[in-house]
Amino acid sequence: MxxxxxxxxxxxxxxxxxxxxxxxxxxxxxxxxxxxxxxxxxxxxxxxxxxxxxxxxKVCGCCLSPEAVVELGRLRLPLLRRASIPLDTLALSSGGRTARIAFRGGEVLSxxxxxxxxxxxxxxxxxxxxxxxxxxxxxxxxxxxxxxxxxxxxxxxxxxxxxxxxxxxxxxxxxxxxxxxxxxxxDRRGVRAAGKRCVIGVGTTLPADAVDLDHGELRMTVGRQGYCGLVRLEDGRIDVAAAIDRAALREGRGVADVLLAVLGPTSAAVGPHLADALRSARLTATPALTxxxxxxxxxxxxxxxxxxxxxxxxxxxxxxxxxxxxxxxxxxxxxxxxxxxxxxxxxxxxxxxxxxxxxxxxxxVVSWLQNPALVTAAVASSRIAPGLAARIVSLVTGAGGRGARL
Ligand SMILES: Cc1cc2nc3c(=O)[nH]c(=O)nc-3n(C[C@H](O)[C@H](O)[C@H](O)COP(=O)(O)OP(=O)(O)OC[C@H]3O[C@@H](n4cnc5c(N)ncnc54)[C@H](O)[C@@H]3O)c2cc1C
Known part of the structure; x- marks a missing residue:
């Protein structure tokens, strides 16, 4: 720590x-x-x-994209270079399937x-x-x-x-x-891209033992109500950041339950403590994300x-x-x-x-996420097609990302 x-x-x-x-x-x-x-x-x-x-x-996934890493390098900040942790794996889950894709060029920092x-x-x-x-x-x-x-x-x-x-x-x-x-x-273009959905951000940090997750792995899950990322920070805590459909909250469920619905089988896959940790965490929400x-x-x-x-x-x-x-x-x-x-x-x-x-x-990418079936199909195909895995990484991270199936 x-x-x-x-x-x-x-x-x-x-x-x-x-x-x-x-x-x-x-x-x-x-x-x-x-x-x-x-x-x-x-x-x-x-x-x-x-x-x-x-x-x-701040509500944030705490992942530094390859561009962020380059921009920080331009600012010449040696302390940050020592604190951040290299990202090496994107575990992308949808519909109960997970593709583990190698990822280079990104970092994690609270x-x-x-x-x-x-x-x-x-x-x-x-x-x-x-x-x-x-x-x-x-x-x-x-x-x-x-x-x-x-x-x-x-x-x-x-x-x-x-x-x-x-x-x-x-x-x-x-x-x-x-x-x-x-x-x-x-942003009208953003609202159009998101169809009629209004998406808000939600985030928290959890104690180090809330989730089984290695340093350097970004665990991203796409569900019907939105998507949620889990990553281990440099001090061991778990960062949780999600974008969820505000309509899901109107159905009377609490934010933690909506997050657990988005995470679906991922929740059990990362150990038995996530649900309790989320329900007792202080969750912060943002306004509409466009x-x-x-x-x-x-x-x-x-x-x-x-x-x-x-x-x-x-x-x-x-x-x-x-x-x-x-x-x-x-x-x-x-x-x-x-x-x-x-x-x-x-x-x-x-x-x-x-x-x-x-x-x-x-x-x-946001319009693609409106169709979880498409995301599930892409995740399933990327498990057998390394070219698609690389394409997914470059699509979701920009030109700097390089991906390959693990
Ligand atoms: C769920 C979620 C996950 C995300 N995950 C990632 C990620 O993994 N990687 C990534 O690169 N980006 C991510 N982002 C986006 C990222 O958080 C923002 O793009 C980034 O923080 C923008 O930086 P900023 O300096 O513009 O604004 P901010 O970081 O929001 O800073 C704004 C500052 O202004 C201050 N402020 C506001 N109003 C006033 C006022 N009137 N007077 C004085 N001070 C004021 C606030 O206190 C705050 O400190 C995520 C965002 C969300 C919502």
């Missing part, structure tokens, strides 16, 4: 943060932390704020460690960090700097802080008020990165890599220094170039 990470203390008091910043970054998940780190390393005065404190967990180490690296690189503040409004007047209004979660103190630019990295749960045109909307918002507004003075910009369902486990890539693209656009709307346009163009193809692939 690793020692728990210590809290990352504020580097500046809220009251002392009222200088004119080059950039205020709202949200310290991978997108916000990486954006602020990149800008601060290039000498920008950056304030990073989050309503939470680090370390903190969100407590990943997000905390990114913030620690940012602070070391010169980022000013204020945890425990909720950003309640971001306004960009015609003239003058962007104004960001923050409220202390602990005592309700309110402060308005100014910056040349604001990057919103607030994730899927984005409640920052602003101008009407800056509001996020549900959204899309303007990448840039107010003449490029407000940018969105990570899930706050665009989100598609998490089956392919690429959200962290995409968050880190969008942070790099946004930071590059800001550092290239085009004035006003130029930054927003440059960011939006580069973002579209990078994401159109992988987002479309992810939507195809």
């Amino acid at each position: 690793n020692t728990p990470l210590p809290p990352v203390r504020a580097t500046i008091a809220l009251g002392a943060a009222t200088i004119l910043w080059d950039c205020i970054v709202v949200g310290a998940g991978p997108a916000g932390a990486a954006t602020s780190l990149r800008l601060a390393r290039e000498g920008k005065r950056v304030l990073l704020v989050d309503r939470g404190c680090m370390p903190r967990g 969100r407590e460690t990943l997000d905390t180490e990114l913030v620690v690296a940012g602070v070391a690189g010169g980022v000013a960090w204020v945890p425990g503040v909720d950003v309640v409004a971001v306004v960009a007047p015609q003239e003058g700097p962007v104004r960001v209004t923050l409220r202390s979660v602990a005592d309700g103190t309110v402060a308005t802080i100014e910056a040349d630019r604001c990057v919103l990295a607030t994730g899927l749960v984005d409640r920052v008020r602003g101008k009407a045109r800056d509001r996020a909307t549900e 959204r899309r918002a303007p990448l840039s507004s107010d003449g490029g003075r407000i940018l969105r990165v990570g899930d706050a910009a665009a989100y598609v369902e998490p089956f392919t486990g690429e959200g962290i890599g995409w968050a880190l890539a969008s942070a790099r693209i946004a930071a590059d656009a800001i550092l290239a220094g085009a004035s006003g709307g130029g930054v927003g346009d440059a960011y939006a163009r580069a973002h579209d170039r990078h994401f159109v193809v992988p987002h479309a692939r992810c939507r195809r």
